[in-house]
Amino acid sequence: MQNLLHNLNPEQLAAVTLPAQSALILAGAGSGKTRVLTTRIAWLIQTGQISPGGILAVTFTNKAAKEMQTRLSAMLPINTRGMWIGTFHGLCNRLLRAHHRDAGLPQTFQILDSGDQLSFIKRLLKANHIDDEKFPPKTLMYFINSAKDQGLRAAQVDASDDFNRKMVGLYDLYDAQCQREGVVDFAELLLRTYELLSRNQPLREHYQERFRHILVDEFQDTNDLQYKWLKLMAGAGNRRPNAVFAVGDDDQSIYAFRGANVGNMTAFEREFEVQNLIKLEQNYRSHGHILDSANILIANNSKRLGKNLRTDAGHGEPVRVMEASSDIQEANWIIDEAKNLIREGSARSEIAILYRSNAQSRVIEHALFTANIPYRVYGGQRFFERAEIKHAIAYLQLMDNPHNDSAFLRVVNFPTRGIGARSIEQLQDAARLHHISLYAAVPHVAGKAGSALANFVRLIEGARFETQNLPLPEMVRVVLDMSQLLVHYQTEKEGADRIENLEQLVNAAVLFVSEEGFNKEAPAFTGPAVRQPVLLTNGANDVIIDADAALPTVMSPLSAFLSHASLEAGDNQAQAGQDAMQLMTVHSAKGLEFDAVFITGLEEGLFPHENSAQEEAGLEEERRLMYVAITRARKRLYLSFSQTRMLHGQTRYNMRSRFFDELPDESIKWLSPKVQPSWFGQKKSAWDEVPMAGVNQIAQNFSQTSAQQSWRVGQNVEHAKFGEGVIVNIEGSGTNARAHINFGKFGMKLLDLSIAKLEKI
Ligand code: ATP
Ligand code: MG
Numbered sequence: 143m144q145n146l147l148h149n150l151n152p153e154q155l156a157a158v159t160l161p162a163q164s165a166l167i168l169a170g171a172g173s174g175k176t177r178v179l180t181t182r183i184a185w186l187i188q189t190g191q192i193s194p195g196g197i198l199a200v201t202f203t204n205k206a207a208k209e210m211q212t213r214l215s216a217m218l219p220i221n222t223r224g225m226w227i228g229t230f231h232g233l234c235n236r237l238l239r240a241h242h243r244d245a246g247l248p249q250t251f252q253i254l255d256s257g258d259q260l261s262f263i264k265r266l267l268k269a270n271h272i273d274d275e276k277f278p279p280k281t282l283m284y285f286i287n288s289a290k291d292q293g294l295r296a297a298q299v300d301a302s303d304d305f306n307r308k309m310v311g312l313y314d315l316y317d318a319q320c321q322r323e324g325v326v327d328f329a330e331l332l333l334r335t336y337e338l339l340s341r342n343q344p345l346r347e348h349y350q351e352r353f354r355h356i357l358v359d360e361f362q363d364t365n366d367l368q369y370k371w372l373k374l375m376a377g378a379g380n381r382r383p384n385a386v387f388a389v390g391d392d393d394q395s396i397y398a399f400r401g402a403n404v405g406n407m408t409a410f411e412r413e414f415e416v417q418n419l420i421k422l423e424q425n426y427r428s429h430g431h432i433l434d435s436a437n438i439l440i441a442n443n444s445k446r447l448g449k450n451l452r453t454d455a456g457h458g459e460p461v462r463v464m465e466a467s468s469d470i471q472e473a474n475w476i477i478d479e480a481k482n483l484i485r486e487g488s489a490r491s492e493i494a495i496l497y498r499s500n501a502q503s504r505v506i507e508h509a510l511f512t513a514n515i516p517y518r519v520y521g522g523q524r525f526f527e528r529a530e531i532k533h534a535i536a537y538l539q540l541m542d543n544p545h546n547d548s549a550f551l552r553v554v555n556f557p558t559r560g561i562g563a564r565s566i567e568q569l570q571d572a573a574r575l576h577h578i579s580l581y582a583a584v585p586h587v588a589g590k591a592g593s594a595l596a597n598f599v600r601l602i603e604g605a606r607f608e609t610q611n612l613p614l615p616e617m618v619r620v621v622l623d624m625s626q627l628l629v630h631y632q633t634e635k636e637g638a639d640r641i642e643n644l645e646q647l648v649n650a651a652v653l654f655v656s657e658e659g660f661n662k663e664a665p666a667f668t669g670p671a672v673r674q675p676v677l678l679t680n681g682a683n684d685v686i687i688d689a690d691a692a693l694p695t696v697m698s699p700l701s702a703f704l705s706h707a708s709l710e711a712g713d714n715q716a717q718a719g720q721d722a723m724q725l726m727t728v729h730s731a732k733g734l735e736f737d738a739v740f741i742t743g744l745e746e747g748l749f750p751h752e753n754s755a756q757e758e759a760g761l762e763e764e765r766r767l768m769y770v771a772i773t774r775a776r777k778r779l780y781l782s783f784s785q786t787r788m789l790h791g792q793t794r795y796n797m798r799s800r801f802f803d804e805l806p807d808e809s810i811k812w813l814s815p816k817v818q819p820s821w822f823g824q825k826k827s828a829w830d831e832v833p834m835a836g837v838n839q840i841a842q843n844f845s846q847t848s849a850q851q852s853w854r855v856g857q858n859v860e861h862a863k864f865g866e867g868v869i870v871n872i873e874g875s876g877t878n879a880r881a882h883i884n885f886g887k888f889g890m891k892l893l894d895l896s897i898a899k900l901e902k903i
Contacts, residue, residue, distance in 0.1 A: 164414035167389040170451040171773030172427030175389040184217040198353040199227040234335040248324040250543040253708035290329035291401035350377040361390030365401035429458025431809035460811040464782040473509035492737035498749040520726035530640040545579035557630035565591035615651040739775035744783040745796035864888040
């Protein structure tokens with residue numbers, strides 16, 4: 143027992159060994175919250191207070207769940223595979239699989255990730271002849287998700303005006319269509335589980351009886367429904383409620399835009415009658431200058447629960463700040479600094495590049511690619527979201543659940559097999575008329591269209607028959623062949639990558655089967671405490687089987703694999719592998735740590751983001767995001783911004799982020815002149831001398847010829863809006879040429895020479 147606890151400070155120790163009551167650990171970044179939570183699980187098991195099967199632990203990502211399991215197995219000689227450690231979505235999926243009938247779902251229900259959900263909604267609007275200009279699909283998606291996140295079905299949403307009444311109607315249609323197709327979106331996983339457990343008393347009591355200890359990491363980012371879900375699981379208000387151990391940091395609440403409610407922390411204290419509130423104030427992650435920067439920055443927020451962080455690690459290196467003239471130059475500077483770190487012995491995976499929006503990664507990726515540095519992008523286009531993988535998955539989904547219309551539409555004519563838009567329309571009409579899925583409607587379509595569609599159905603049925611006794615990876619392989627996907631990409635010009643990805647899908651299946659233990663000898667999800675099947679009966683005499691016992695039989699390897707693909711696609715993490723630099727948004731960096739961190743694009747409008755900076759609440763959330771970003775770094779922190787940036791096809795001229803004014807001067811080292819604008823600057827700084835092959839050729843392109851005009855530095859020009867100005871620099875060439883122009887009272891602008899309406903004067 144000594145072993146488990148000897149690495150803890152007194153406050154951490156107190157937290158780990160609290161009695162079996164609800165507790166809140168409120169502490170800043172890097173203070174060991176996750177470590178405390180994991181150690182508490184181990185301690186509860188080791189001291190015999192609970193069996194591994196009695197623990198329910200909620201993490202924020204699938205990756206965090208895996209890591210927790212790995213750490214636990216290192217602490218205790220147990221097999222953690224079957225333990226209930228996962229994200230809210232993952233845990234709900236597991237419950238719904240086991241109790242699909244009670245939840246009113248088909249056994250093979252499938253999960254829509256957010257990309258699927260959006261196309262589903264577009265399809266729904268079209269089928270119902272709704273004007274998608276008036277009712278944009280994204281708005282509807284947001285409407286539905288936020289209603290579900292609050293635990294509200296369409297009938298429970300208050301609609302104040304015509305627009306909202308229409309949205310409510312569409313929400314209802316959407317749910318009905320999901321039900322017909324046997325698909326659920328992410329928010330539905332939670333809501334369905336919540337409804338299942340609140341309505342079904344024997345089932346609820348069974349799980350309440352079972353999960354005596356519930357532990358939640360990153361509690362500040364739970365939304366209303368998740369909080370209600372926890373209350374239900376814990377039996378809050380029961381005579382003997384379960385112990386909920388919540389750890390969180392109000393300063394790191396960054397998901398308000400998705401309905402997270404930091405108020406849940408205070409509600410939790412009250413409603414769970416928390417006797418034990420523990421604060422951890424020692425930071426074990428970051429050096430002094432980094433921690434000071436984080437502390438001083440976050441002190442600008444007014445709504446805080448209040449806590450401090452200190453470190454024994456010494457000041458360490460100052461935070462380095464870089465001002466670049468363009469996003470390209472920023473990227474090149476990052477790469478030079480990263481190369482230095484690697485030369486000094488840093489592992490690539492210990493270097494992270496963070497940005498506020500995914501769109502920023504392209505320039506950095508390009509520079510990394512050119513410099514031949516391996517890197518991995520977390521978030522963005524993930525493996526399971528690639529088009530070719532989605533196609534292959536759609537075939538598998540149809541074999542598992544033919545009523546999934548999204549999957550049907552994705553591949554019915556891919557690769558092309560002569561089923562045109564007209565045939566699909568006919569089929570959709572038939573499906574609507576008979577209230578059935580597209581697959582089921584095929585026999586109702588006559589003529590040539592009908593026989594082409596029937597061939598497709600035969601293909602799916604054939605694939606199902608051929609693969610019925612095959613292990614999952616072979617099944618995937620057969621489907622790649624039978625669907626003609628491989629052949630299709632062989633004939634495509636850029637198909638080689640896609641074929642490689644499809645091969646990877648077979649590997650993913652191999653890995654999945656071995657990790658989840660799907661083989662005949664060892665049924666899946668049997669955890670360390672091998673439990674006897676628990677049989678209960680409810681009022682209607684239906685047999686309810688405990689999820690653990692039920693899973694191996696109810697969830698086929700294919701269904702499990704398909705859930706995994708959807709959940710992984712929704713997660714912000716990528717697969718592990720070779721030593722590579724880590725690129726991700728600040729949001730996905732939550733909970734992680736790296737020796738060196740670059741925070742890029744620190745510009746007004748970008749970070750803080752223009753959508754949030756307008757009002758105080760939004761700005762405070764942006765500041766918390768910045769706090770999260772800074773506190774990911776152990777030893778080195780780099781901040782950068784750029785005067786100009788190409789984003790979403792537009793060039794932006796940027797002021798540096800206000801967050802720079804909120805950092806302590808003594809912890810910061812400016813690598814470039816602090817005064818803007820600096821492209822006039824005669825003074826060269828170190829990075830100017832770094833050769834930047836083929837990229838930003840500032841001051842080299844003294845003249846450019848656009849379609850009609852030739853331009854040169856020093857030229858006086860007139861612009862319709864900004865008036866008279868003078869060209870001070872030109873970069874890029876041809877249609878990409880852009881110029882910095884000083885417009886006097888309008889200041890400096892960067893304009894596209896091929897687009898801007900400029901006259902020479
Ligand atoms: P975040 O808020 O970012 O999620 P956290 O509070 O969860 O941070 P952890 O990730 O648990 O913090 O811990 C931060 C780092 O400090 C980890 O590397 C952890 O191993 C280390 N650490 C935590 N407690 C101690 C301790 N008592 N002694 C040594 N190292 C510790
Ligand atoms: Mg943590």
